[in-house]
Amino acid sequence: MTTHEIELKALMLASLEGDAASHRTLLKRLSSRLRAYYKGKLARMGRGAAEAEDLVQEAVLAVHFKRHTYDPAEPLTPWVHAIARYKLIDFLRRTRTSRTDVPIEEADTTMAHDDNVVAESTYDVRRLMQRLPKNMRCSIEAVKLDGLSVAEAAVRCGISEPGVKVNIHRGLKALATLIARETRT
Amino acid sequence: MKTDDLVDLLSTNPEPVDRGLVVRTLLIALGAGSILALGITIFGLGARPDMMTSGALGFVVAKVSFAVGISSLALVYLAKLARPGGERKPRSYLVAVPFLVIVALAAISLGLAPSSRWNKMIVGDEWLECLVSIPIIAIVPFAVAIWAVRQAAPTNLARTGAFAGLVAGGVSAMAYALHCTDDSLPFVAVWYGGTIVLCTLAGAAMGPRLLRW
Structure with a gap:
C-alpha cells in the first residue's frame, strides 16, 4: 500500500465524520491527481485542458455527493479510480468517442501524479x-x-x-x- | 470557475455521512418490493385455494425458498455493484447456485418418473400464466431496486442492471409461488428459472439507460 493511499484514506475517514478541513484537503489533493489523469487521457485524443478541467470538477462533485458509497473496509484508491474512469467513459460516450480508447489500467496509476496547473472550466x-x-x-x-x-x-x-x-x-x-x-x- | 472554488464550496460545513446508507436503502427496497409483489399477486391473481393443506404447503415453501435464495444472493452482489469499482469483486457467479440446484433436482425427478409423464411435469397446467405473470409482477420490485441503486454509484451499469433484474425476478417468483398450483420440480426449473433469467437479461439491457449518473 502506498503512502498516498494511507494519507488519502485517513482524510476520507475524517471527512466522512464531517471534518471540513479534511474534506477540503482530500478534495484538493484528489483534484490535482484527477487533473493529471484526465489531461493525460484527453491529450492523447487531442482534447483541450478546459475539457479536462470540466471532468476534474465532475469527478470532484461525484466524490463529494457519492462519498456515502465508500466502504471504509476497502482501500480508497480503487474507489476514486472507478469514479474517475466512469466519468471519463461517460464523457467520451457523450462526445462520441469509442470506449475502446480507455485502457483498463491499474488503479495506482490514476493516483500516481499531481498536476496543479489549473485551467478554468467552461462554466461559471x-x-x-x-x-x-x-x-x-x-x-x-x-x-x-x-x-x-x-x-x-x-x-x-x-x-x-x-x-x-x-x-x-x-x-x-x-x-x-x-x-x-x-x-x- | 476554478476547481479550488468548487472544492471550497463543497467543503464548507460538510454533513457527516451515514455509512450504512447504501445497504439500508437496498434492504428497504427489497422489503418494499416484496410487499408490493405479494400484494399484486394476492389481490390480482389470488392465493392458491389449497394453500393451507399439508400437501400444498410443502411445495409452496420449496418454491418460495428457491426464489428467496436467488433474491438474497443477488442482493448481496447488488450491494457491492452499487458502489464504484464494485464490479471488481469476484465470485458473483455464485448466484447461479440456486439455478443449478433446481435444475439438478428437476433432472432427478424426471429420471425417477416414467417418460410418459414428462410432458405434464414440464409444461404443467399454467405454464403460460407463469411465463407472463412473473415478468409483469417483477416490474414493480425492479423499479424499486433501480431507485435504490440510483441512490448509490454503480460503475458497471449493465451488470448492475442485471443483478437488479435478478433480485426483482426472484421477488416476483416468490410472490407468484403463492398463486401457482403447478408443483413439479421440472416446472419450477423451466418456468420460474427461465422467467427469472429473462428478468435478469431485461435488467442488463435497461441498466445503462436507467442507472446513468
Missing part, C-alpha cells in the same frame, strides 16, 4: 446559482461561500435552521445537475 458557478430557487441560493451563499453558521444563515435567509440544511443539501444537488448539464453541451 455564480451564474448557474442564479437559476436555483431563492432559499437554496441564499442558504448556499451564506453557509458555503460566506462561511456563516447555519444559525446565522437561517436569520439572513428568513427560514428555519433545518430549512437551511435541507436547502443546502437540495441546492448543491441541483447545482451539480446544472454543472453536469452545462459541461455536456
